[in-house]
């Protein structure tokens with residue numbers, strides 16, 4: 001049985017003062033034991049949030065990392081640094097990093113290996129554009145992203161991996177996928193993993209849906225057999241909204 005995981009990707013929101021207010025708002029609520037909850041603040045707020053999460057069951061994640069442990073890579077952040085701050089997860093390959101910052105399937109694969117090397121669980125983002133969906137290319141494109149992201153991984157590391165299926169056309173638009181459509185693509189993602197690593201390991205991988213998840217639609221996704229959670233953007237920025245999702 002896979003434990004559901006719901007992560008809040010704050011993207012480029014929340015100064016340290018705002019981060020403190022958001023986390024304190026969540027700490028006033030009773031977290032559901034049956035759901036793994038993870039917060040992914042900007043790098044600048046990781047220390048503040050890590051301190052506030054001490055003693056709670058809420059996990060900490062980063063939104064990206066570099067694949068080297070250290071070096072002359074101005075502006076980058078290493079897995080060692082994230083681990084020291086208390087991160088247990090790291091989002092890799094988000095469509096916004098692929099779109100704006102040159103992230104490729106190859107760099108995603110390097111980052112996944114670096115994360116696992118340092119005991120960080122990767123939340124690997126995959127998903128098609130509206131053009132690809134309308135052209136019927138979704139399955140082939142998403143399967144290719146999964147294959148390349150996981151290329152060369154040791155089988156024993158596969159259960160540590162989380163995949164987030166985020167159709168690009170649903171991100172930030174208020175137009176989410178349907179539960180059944182998301183379930184179909186996520187089933188394909190799991191089949192793709194099974195082809196490379198066997199069905200026993202594929203069944204252990206938690207796969208989230210992301211793209212305009214709100215308190216009003218989370219249950220539609222969580223009722224689906226293949227969907228194990230959500231990667232939430234906008235609705236993770238207010239304690240009430242995010243709690244409405246994690247307490248589905």
Ligand SMILES: O=C[C@H](O)COP(=O)(O)O
Nearest residue numbers: 009171172211212233234
């Ligand atoms: O990482 C989160 C996804 O980009 C979804 O963002 P959203 O919930 O604002 O659509």
